[in-house]
């Protein structure tokens with residue numbers, strides 16, 4: 078109630094609360110042990126309070142969006158209220174001792190978004206128990222005794238992610254207690270619209286384990302029955318902890334006393350009878366009745382506790398509000414002081430006084446109110462040579478910088494293990510090194526990695542027994558065992574979740590998506606969970622997951638896609654690496670395995686059988702991120718590209734040379750980060766012509782590269798011809814070699830584009846070919 082009021086008074090923007098679901102959360106907290114993990118959603122406030130991982134002040138600090146990590150440790154003001162998390166990393170970004178944490182994974186708002194990672198969180202316990210090589214890692218696990226507690230709303234169980242995860246849990250046999258808080262509704266929509274037969278545990282009965290078959294252990298319990306709740310949560314946790322059997326607890330007859338959130342009123346969609354029923358079945362009310370009935374407390378005692386609690390909550394709310402305002406005070410005060418002096422020094426006294434008055438009379442002024450005021454004040458002083466103008470400029474620059482830290486830090490790792498800090502080590506070759514299939518370079522790299530570090534694991538569709546569809550893991554399951562290199566079901570979303578969760582528990586997973594086109598199935602989890610994790614916790618949690626996939630040209634629709642703009646547009650926070658061959662890819666794996674960043678590596682689908690040499694330092698050499706490589710030097714035109722297009726562009730460059738055009742070909746190697754030392758600009762300064770080529774749709778990856786070089790690096794000033802992009806057709810690639818040729822960029826197309834550019838500046842030497 079107190080929280081809701083803050084929103085209605087305009088002190089907070091939005092509120093969502095866990096009332097009506099308190100009792101099962103207390104029962105869950107009783108079954109939870111230090112070292113266990115929670116992956117839940119916005120209703121779990123009571124559970125977090127009960128664990129001691131959330132104070133009342135912190136609860137309100139999040140409601141107000143307090144940006145101080147100490148005041149709001151879950152997200153430092155970055156997430157709406159009800160998004161809980163414990164800090165698993167120290168200030169330097171290094172792992173804390175996870176075994177001594179109550180480890181709540183940072184929540185996301187998309188319903189069921191918390192589910193895929195549960196697979197990996199539970200899978201980690203399985204590996205820590207079953208692989209004796211991991212038993213020394215007691216910062217992360219006590220031989221796999223840790224249970225993962227998942228929570229989800231009844232309506233969100235309709236999401237594919239949930240159903241996919243239930244199946245995966247049953248297959249993997251992992252220690253997960255999955256609790257469903259069932260209040261019969263998802264916002265305004267009743268259960269008839271959500272769930273077959275209106276009853277999720279009933280329809281999941283087929284997953285129930287039997288004496289002879291593995292599966293899940295299912296429980297159903299009323300959300301207001303404290304004794305039953307405690308018993309069932311204890312029993313489920315015991316089964317999961319001891320036997321590593323997943324359990325599911327369907328908690329029914331819950332209510333939502335204040336309605337879904339502050340954005341709407343439940344009277345619009347719940348009948349008076351239902352509202353009446355909710356009043357009577359509120360779990361706290363029932364709990365009180367039970368306490369009195371059992372003679373644990375009298376009504377008077379309970380009323381006293383309640384009024385004391387109300388006073389405690391109110392005091393915490395006031396303290397949090399005071400601290401929130403105090404955190405903004407220094408910038409407000411210093412801005413006021415500058416305005417006072419500006420009013421004295423400037424000839425625009427009236428305008429500045431008006432601005433100051435406006436800020437002074439703003440109710441609960443925010444940082445943005447002060448910044449807006451200072452920017453407008455500066456505009457009034459733009460023609461004046463007064464000392465205070467400079468101070469205003471300095472104030473704006475300083476606070477902009479501070480706010481960048483507050484609102485934009487930790488998109489990637491900022492620890493000493495950042496991928497950008499890994500030392501570059503060149504590959505070395507024996508003089509008589511033989512050429513082998515590209516896939517063997519990767520195989521040697523993975524072999525070295527698996528033998529070096531027992532926490533490295535690899536999994537995905539067909540990765541285990543046959544060693545992936547292109548055989549880069551061939552023989553490695555036999556050598557390192559099924560726990561290290563393993564097959565999974567066809568379930569891209571929870572393959573990524575399996576990777577995220579395992580990485581969040583100190584393992585080093587390489588999760589494979591069989592083809593780049595199928596990344597789409599995992600996109601929600603990648604963009605909502607993995608990409609935002611460090612950022613949304615302001616460096617409080619990390620998942621150094623490596624995602625391996627293969628793409629670009631080869632076999633036709635859904636097997637030759639290059640949806641780079643989809644990736645670039647949705648995965649900031651994950652590095653995107655696009656090696657042109659398997660040696661570069663191996664170097665990237667080595668770099669990433671030394672770092673705590675997460676990255677997607679897109680190997681070239683048509684490169685596994687091309688010949689390469691295995692470096693003699695296959696396990697050590699590294700390829701740095703953000704460093705393009707000039708793979709052919711030239712003087713007339715620069716072509717910027719990556720991945721499988723490198724070979725096409727190199728062929729075009731050979732053809733162009735035959736007509737006297739000298740092409741410089743640059744492989745950007747990584748799209749995120751992009752050319753961190755502006756090396757492409759150097760090339761454009763030499764050639765004065767530039768083309769950006771890839772296999773994405775027009776306006777996709779090629780346009781991104783153009784923006785980086787022309788706008789960000791400032792290359793436009795050095796151009797003698799318009800910068801151009803070259804891409805695939807607007808549609809998906811077509812099957813067959815001709816389909817490939819006519820829908821993706823080919824060498825002749827690259828030639829013509831480059832030739833046209835030269836023709837424009839010298840039509841005599843390069844006459845129009847198609848006139």
Ligand SMILES: Cc1ncc(C[n+]2csc(CCOP(=O)(O)OP(=O)(O)O)c2C)c(N)n1
Pocket residue numbers: 120186187188229230231232233234258260262263264337
């Ligand atoms: C993917 C997605 N779709 C829609 C929403 C909007 N939304 C937020 S909560 C909610 C209802 C969830 O109901 P339920 O899972 O039963 O949880 P409850 O709030 O009832 O505890 C919806 C539709 C969302 N956050 N994410």
Ligand SMILES: [Mg+2]
Pocket residue numbers: 230231232258259260261262263264
């Ligand atoms: Mg619900």
